[in-house]
Amino acid sequence: MNIEISKEEKMAALFNALSEPNRIRIIKILRDSSRELTCSEVSRLLQIAPSTVSYHFKALRQAGLTQTRQQAQTKYLSLNTETFRNYLPGLLDSL
Amino acid sequence: MNIEISKEEKMAALFNALSEPNRIRIIKILRDSSRELTCSEVSRLLQIAPSTVSYHFKALRQAGLTQTRQQAQTKYLSLNTETFRNYLPGLLDSL
DNA sequence: TTGCTATTTCGATAAATATAGAAATAAAGA
């Protein structure tokens, strides 16, 4: 059984995942390049520690805004367009 | 002079103001009723302490999502539709 | 003036958050 979660709580969780500048930057890169990103690549691009990037990746994934594909040691991050479509239509264009 | 603020930081601040369920509830009431709300009214409606509501009002106002009109001791809160229009078009319908 | 109502600020607190470095895990390649 699931704990009851209100629409407001769901939306708040989505906004919370987006309430950090580096996470917005990650989302924008994904939106604009339409390719996948790796942890180390983002670490280089944004100049933050890999462990911090991993933490942000986890936050985005847990909110359902992204998904990952694994190949060998590397995990490729991409947008979960369905979540944006279902809960935040048009928002990607606002970033 | 102003501290340089990136678009990502601005958007993150807006999302941060929206990352709390009770603040989303306040925004939704304002959107649906198209009337103003007072601190005490929201305190009664959402069953949270007036000081907590005041704290949320301040967070929303500082982000630019709402504005207040004062009449005697009472402050009336309303949506700042311009901010929604400029930065988050269509978002009100997603809440 | 005195008491009532509305809001904010203050003080305190418990919880969550962003961050980094170190250690752990796992796969690739020499």
Next chain:
DNA sequence: TCTTTATTTCTATATTTATCGAAATAGCAA
């Protein structure tokens, strides 16, 4: 096998946050 690369987890820390009750502020009304 040993080394390098990629990522995650753990530990620690400093900061922010949501919350309340109490006190302060300000206006209204009897």
